[in-house]
Every structure is written in structure tokens, then in C-alpha cells.
Amino acid sequence: MLYFITETYLKTNTPITANVDVTDVTPYIATQSQLRVMPILGTVFYNHLLEAYNDQTLTPEEELLVAFIQPVIAWRSAEDAVFGLTYQLKNKGLQQQFGDNSSSVSRSDVAFGMEHYAQKASFFEMRLIKYLVKNKNLYPIFISQANRDTDLRPQVECLRCVGDCYMNGEWRCGYPIDNGYNNSILVL
DSSP states (O other): OOOOHHHHHHHHHOOTTTTGGGGGTTHHHHHHHIIIIIHHHHHHHHHHHHHHHHHOOOOOOHHHHHHHHHHHHHHHHHHHHHHHHEEETTEEEEEEEETTOOOOOHHHHHHHHHHHHHHHHHHHHHHHEEEEEEEGOOOTTTTTTHHHHSSSSOOOTTSSSSSOOOTTTTESSSSOOSOOOOOOOOOO
């Protein structure tokens, strides 16, 4: 299954070079798609888009939305790959990779690389969110009640929301009155 991006897209739109074996990066693509895009879209709409993408049955509006999704997944995958390609979990535990004509980098270099790519990914995530908020009416599944009654409700209907912004039959921007969390502090 393709998670909205291909190997070609990844290698032409991120610093991941052509000599990187895509099978070393593929797990990050699926994970980042689920971790970063599913919470933005909601489970029902995410699954619909993913199925339509793989079946090649996207509507023109959905194709445009996927164009906003792709850089999010690509840059988040690159961010994850910085760590995953530097250190790999082997049967002897976490191992650092060494190879001909290369030198190892420090942990701070790895962290710097991850943060560098994370900044780019964050830009594309906000761009996706703003697009969805502005054009939510183009995506009836996104704004449907079914998309709210799942394990991951969309968290971005109103740019700032971290919960359900659809209350009493209307869209309200800002944080919802009851987000399901208790704000009290437990003191032991």
C-alpha cells in the first residue's frame, strides 16, 4: 500500500538521495502518515482518501488535497529517517551504521538534522490545516458526523482546535468548551 507518496516523490522532494534503499525508509512513511496526517483528517476521511489514492479513484478536489498531504509525509519521513538510518535496531541492540567513505555523526548532529527537517514538515502541516479549514465544504466526508464518531476525530477544523469544533450544529473556531480532558493537577 502506498501512503500518499512514492519513492520518486520522496527522493525528488527531500534530501533523501537516490542511493538510499527505499525499504529502509518505507516504515517511516506509513508511520508518519498515520501519526501526522490521520489526526488532521480524522480516521474515516483518512481511510477514504488512502483507499481512493491506492485505487486511483480520487476526485479532482481530493487530488488537490493529496498534493497538500504529500510534503507533510515526505518531510516527516525524512525527519524519522535521519535517526533510523544513522542508528538501527539489530539483534545486539541499537547499532550505529558505518560504511566505506563515510564518517559517523554525533547525537547532536542527528538531533539537528531531525529538527531541520521537522521545521519544514511543520510548515507543510500548517499549510494543510489552513487549506482544509478554508475548503472544508469541498470534503463532505471530512465534515461528516461519521468522521467525528471514530477513534481519531479531526483536530483542525478551526485551526487551533484540539478536539471537536462542531458543536450544536455549527462550526466554532477556538478551543471547544469540553475537550474531554481534566485540567486539574494531581499532587501526591
